[in-house]
Amino acid sequence: MASVTAPVGRRERNKQVKLERITAAARELFAEHGVDDVTTQQIAEKADIGAGTLFLYAKTKGELLLLVQNSAYADALEEGRAGAASLPDVLDAVTAIVRPVVHCNRIQIDNGRTYLRELVFGDPEEPHHRDALTLTLQTEAAVADVLRRDDRLGEREAATLARVISAIMFVTMAATANISRTVDELVQEIRDHVGVLLPR
Amino acid sequence: MASVTAPVGRRERNKQVKLERITAAARELFAEHGVDDVTTQQIAEKADIGAGTLFLYAKTKGELLLLVQNSAYADALEEGRAGAASLPDVLDAVTAIVRPVVHCNRIQIDNGRTYLRELVFGDPEEPHHRDALTLTLQTEAAVADVLRRDDRLGEREAATLARVISAIMFVTMAATANISRTVDELVQEIRDHVGVLLPR
DNA sequence: CAACTTTACTGAGTCGACTCATAATTGAGT
DNA sequence: ACTCAATTATGAGTCGACTCAGTAAAGTTG
Numbered sequence: 001m002a003s004v005t006a007p008v009g010r011r012e013r014n015k016q017v018k019l020e021r022i023t024a025a026a027r028e029l030f031a032e033h034g035v036d037d038v039t040t041q042q043i044a045e046k047a048d049i050g051a052g053t054l055f056l057y058a059k060t061k062g063e064l065l066l067l068v069q070n071s072a073y074a075d076a077l078e079e080g081r082a083g084a085a086s087l088p089d090v091l092d093a094v095t096a097i098v099r100p101v102v103h104c105n106r107i108q109i110d111n112g113r114t115y116l117r118e119l120v121f122g123d124p125e126e127p128h129h130r131d132a133l134t135l136t137l138q139t140e141a142a143v144a145d146v147l148r149r150d151d152r153l154g155e156r157e158a159a160t161l162a163r164v165i166s167a168i169m170f171v172t173m174a175a176t177a178n179i180s181r182t183v184d185e186l187v188q189e190i191r192d193h194v195g196v197l198l199p200r
Numbered sequence: 201m202a203s204v205t206a207p208v209g210r211r212e213r214n215k216q217v218k219l220e221r222i223t224a225a226a227r228e229l230f231a232e233h234g235v236d237d238v239t240t241q242q243i244a245e246k247a248d249i250g251a252g253t254l255f256l257y258a259k260t261k262g263e264l265l266l267l268v269q270n271s272a273y274a275d276a277l278e279e280g281r282a283g284a285a286s287l288p289d290v291l292d293a294v295t296a297i298v299r300p301v302v303h304c305n306r307i308q309i310d311n312g313r314t315y316l317r318e319l320v321f322g323d324p325e326e327p328h329h330r331d332a333l334t335l336t337l338q339t340e341a342a343v344a345d346v347l348r349r350d351d352r353l354g355e356r357e358a359a360t361l362a363r364v365i366s367a368i369m370f371v372t373m374a375a376t377a378n379i380s381r382t383v384d385e386l387v388q389e390i391r392d393h394v395g396v397l398l399p400r
Numbered sequence: 401c402a403a404c405t406t407t408a409c410t411g412a413g414t415c416g417a418c419t420c421a422t423a424a425t426t427g428a429g430t
Numbered sequence: 431a432c433t434c435a436a437t438t439a440t441g442a443g444t445c446g447a448c449t450c451a452g453t454a455a456a457g458t459t460g
Contacts, residue, residue, distance in 0.1 A: 250440040
């Protein structure tokens, strides 16, 4: 998990600890039962905090899901970057980034759907929401890095193509938000589209 | 308003009447106060039915919004088709269809956002949901009809281009779901994109 | 360290979407 | 007209997300 925050007084440290307890509790419960079948009370109980305290760390249950998925997403992106580094073929390398990202949004299909819904329609001013958008851009940047290896692609072409791939990932996941598809099927579908777009 | 249902016994007629009362009540209240500031109780009261009865006509409050917006959407599409018929220029004609459709999803910006959210993430098996998807396809068909006037565009080209325009409308509205933009600004933006795509 | 300010925590309470057991209403069969 | 079996309506009740007034824990100052 990629932590970004800085430590200071006891207050800050306590806050950090609680945030992590909440994240862990929510992640486990969401993964096991699905977002809709977990109450905020249960999460609070598991995290050993008061029911109201939860809402000091995430304004809504939806934001809480963003919080949880973000931490999984950050891990997935790291994994994808590492995998891509050792793959010479550009299409393989892009796929290596795509797979874990798709995977972490499909641990529970309904959770993935709810996550995307929050991402698109939640309040973009909320901190966890901003984090989510940042991760999206970081994914795009990772893809662009891979694309730049192909010297037929200039800086601009790589950036645009990366955004297009990012859009395809998003649309593929959103369009299937209600449908049971395996991660492999989704990844293959995205890979096919990307294959068409890359220079031959 | 484009009604589709057939009349039969008293039972069916009563049902129809109630559905219309509900739709009218919800439409007024949503338009005046916004979806989030209207309770299902208020709607039931205004429609003069029991609180539970509402949920026999729409499984969730979200479905209720689809029900309402669909009837406005159907009107808007009719208006757009009529307007397009008298405009010789293809770009103007497409814009004539686009404008009322965008408009009816922006009467209240939050309603538009909630509508799109339901459309993408709601249960596609629900009847009102299917109606909404049908309207989207009908809009696409109306655009395709206009495009076919240009004889440089074959049947396939017109169909594909119509879908692309439909996608642009959707994405433009979704991407600005959280942002205050006037209808005119959105329409202009869409028109610009379409202008680029049409053959010159 | 005592007095005081600021920040964080708490859980009982609110509010509203949705359910469900019960009661009407309808239409078919006789 | 009179069963009787659907079908439809009802509203009190449930359940859970979120709030808020009161309390506790840091931090700060002299």
